[in-house]
Amino acid sequence: MPAPGPLGLPDTVRVCLFDLDGVLTKTATVHFAAWKRTFDEFLQRYDAGQAEFSQLDYNRYVDGKHRADGVRGFLASRGIDLPEGGDGDPPDAATVQAIASRKNEMVLRELDEHGVEVYPGSVRYLRAVKDAGLATAVVTASANGEKVIAAGGFADLIDVRVDGVVAARDSLRGKPEPDTFLAGARMLGVEPSAAVVYEDAISGVQAGRAGNFGYVVGVDRVGQTDALRAAGADVVVTDLEQLMGERA
Known part of the structure; x- marks a missing residue:
């Protein structure tokens, strides 16, 4: 089950690191x-x-x-x-x-x-995260991250972006290595233990666990709940909005 609280997160979390494709947008x-x-x-x-x-x-x-x-x-x-x-x-x-x-x-x-279609529940959750005063990052392997975020209409809700362009520039290893998520936490000024990773990919969940992040949320869009749990997700939901209400 999600952790208690209005966002389903541990009290120690200060930063939210979102994968893009399959978590916030339907571009997967x-x-x-x-x-x-x-x-x-x-x-x-x-x-x-x-x-x-x-x-x-x-x-x-x-x-x-x-x-x-x-x-x-x-x-x-x-x-x-x-x-x-x-x-x-x-x-x-x-x-x-x-x-x-x-x-x-x-x-x-x-x-x-x-164009880009978003998951409405995920965007509502993202807005609730910002309203709660938590910092946000998009962490994606895509080199088109900036374009997708802008087209999705939620650029104002994202504080920093770590995408394929940034990864190439800074020689960051891709998922399942934790480098890109660690970079997002670093850019927002927190240790991994104070950040939560949201991922729909098995490799992304593995990256969150490998980076010793404080919490890892798996998002199951294709029927792989067991695999996400096995990869290290603390909780698995089918939509981020579930973290705010109905428990998964």
């Missing part, structure tokens, strides 16, 4: 669709006998991670080893960087065409 479905199309097209060219990219593949190897790490992880699961390549590779090149770039192109196209 956009990312899954982009990854699926990218990998399925690649597998058709590279090894047509391979099974298509699945939701389970997304949950295990891609969700919450930097794009290139996701490419490496999924390909390794299929026994495929590609050269790293570089930013200038054509989109159909058989390199890690080309596949990562192709996926990002698809996500940007989807965002431009359809």
